[in-house]
Amino acid sequence: MDFFIQLFTDPVGFYNQHELLIAQIGINAILAIAIFVTFYSGQLTLANAGFMAIGAYTTVLMSLYLPTPLPLNMLGGALLAGFIGFLVGLPVLRLRGIFLAIATIGFVEALRLGVILNVPITGEGQGLKNPTADPLGGILPILISVPVLSYLVWRLTHTRLGQAWAAIREDELAASSNGINVPLYKMIAFIISAVVAGYAGALETHINFFVDPTEYGISRTIQILTFAVVGGTTNVVGPVVGAIFLTALPEIIRWASAYRDVVNGVILILVIIFRPQGIVGRGGLAVIAPRWWTRWRSRERPASAH
């Protein structure tokens, strides 16, 4: 409760006290935007943790070995993630549904166990120290990026491109009969998602002093997926709300910190049962009304109403 009281009575103090939490919320919101782009085009991809790793490592390695300025390093990280996304997408995007999900998890694990832990320049299992990290200065770019990216992706869903994505999500065969180049548009979504995830990885190195390979495994991927599932994927606000809610949750329920994973799991299950379209479903923020509740209410009214 203190958490909310402070948020409303003393926002400045709240900000100062919870800076790292706010930064983490921002990073996760950007990752949620990344997964939203692929969801919106009907693809269940779980490769985002991998693209995040590419963004993070590239930024830090460029800072360590090249004289380039930091923004350029971050851009480099995001673009390389996009390029790798293109290469991975070529074989993987022929798959659909759960098969695509498994193949992308395979990519995440191959990247982490096969490349990062075996190439000396990445520090292998030791991770990398980031000389340019600036935890406090790093928050502002994050706080700016979240609304900017949300806006861009929201607009994107209204373009010709976004319309094609929606059509592909609803029915690929029908989409191609409307002249929509399905493989091309899926690839574009996959690459945009990779770039955004790579950018999130680059931003994150900025608030951490250390790049840790264990951060970019399956559990991270699943965490990103839950943002989208809990928040809902009918528009970009959903995953962002999901990310904010689930990242802040451990702070809100500090008193139950020993049961954090249990609470997370229970919330996920409750959302899937009672609100399968996510917190932010069709028609904006939803009131969670379970089926027995509406049934009970309709019984209250006389049966011969008409």
Add this chain to the structure above:
Amino acid sequence: MSGLLQLTNLKRSFGGVRAVDDVSLEIEEGTIFGLIGPNGAGKTTLVNLVTGYVRPQSGSIRLQNATGASELARRPPHAVAGLGVARTFQTLRLYRNLTAVENVLAGMHLRRRDDTLQQLVPIGPLLREDRRRVERARELLERVGLPPGAFGERRAATLSYGDQRRLEVARALALNPHLLILDEPAAGMNPAEKDRVRALIQQLNQDGLTVLLIDHDMRLVMGVCRHIAVLNFGRKIADGAPGAVSQDPAVIAAYLGTQAQKSATHVPGSEALDVAAARPSSSGEPASPLLEVRDLAVSYGAIQAVRGVSFGVAKGEIVALIGANGAGKSTILNTLSGVLRTHAGVARFGDLDLMTAAPDRIVRQGLVQVPEGREILARLTVRENLELGAWARRDSRAAHGEIERLMQQFPILGQRRDLPAGQLSGGEQQILAIARGLLARPKLLLLDEPSLGLAPQMVDTVFDVIQTIHNDGVTILLVEQNALRALEIADRAYVVETGRILLSGTGASLRRNPEVQKAYLGG
């Protein structure tokens, strides 16, 4: 007049079945070309070959348009669409969660300028462009008979079957095509609606569009087409003017089967009302019904689909619910089988309260539904589909014996036991769906539109199957568009219109009742 589309020696087979076998034909610019044939003749495969969904094993497909001739074989579907070939799908393929207007807007993809960057900062001229596009989409909806005021903002999935078909045509037109391929645009429609489809096709053709029409309704095809080709078992058996084709003995044999005489009386409107009322049952409600429904009401959001319906089915009867599209027939069945939930009214099956019982319990008690559109599992084989039908049963050995018996009883299934069910034709899939329903050992079988989209010959086969099942002691509740055919086998029937029961009586008496025709034909 010149050939717009030319197919030469086109061949395609699936696992030994020659779906399209050496077919050549030419479609002239500006014509309405009909493609007919019994179920499984290869019509839809031919459409899939032309539109790039299936690749031909040999042969060529040439499209002549303003910019010159292009070869369509081995082009991906979106490229074929780009050359001005639009199509609809036999099995509806709308963007179900998008609104009607959004569906049509997606169809305009190729005509929309790539505005990805400009849309990021939406300003004046772009908004005007958006508005114009929506305006155009609404015009197209109006044109196919879906007033945009009432339908534009509704999600495609909430539209009735006939309206979904119309929406698909509007979406195909959004491409601004040279050639429009309509794969069974009138399937599942009543005669009045079919007349509207016919008028629409003629109007589109007058506006300069070449149409390739595939349908089972001979009245529609013969009435509207200038040239007709007939397929049977993948081969073209006739090609010419409608008059000549309908006289061709090979066509009559292939299309109408040996029961041609019988089939001819099924054309709604040509019915001679001379069947004797030889049925013993009375027209009254059954005294101790197996199924009893009272004051059932169902609504989808604001739309009331069923408004206080009461009826009963006694053991050993065939009862039919007939009526036009969107009358609420399927909704009633879905409520009885527990797929759909409502809270107004009473529905009892023996001792079971159907309003609260779980769907699996309803099935175990012997009330089994064969859903509209068959709902077979396309990737599983025929045998696997049947095995799933017996899944809820404990006596697996007896069930296996029954599966074998069913495959003998319906050789169509026996011969195809190891083929994926998705490769069966519509009629074969319907028989599979019924056989699957039988494996749950129903006391009461709910059949939802068993003749939907089937050729007359196949309709006969399916109705013969229904009779056989009934003779084996299964009670049947039948929902049908094909009213006259349903009344022929039904003991009693109810005419449903806009969610209410309009008329009821014995099958024979309703057949003679002019009110039925009126209710049904919308006259």
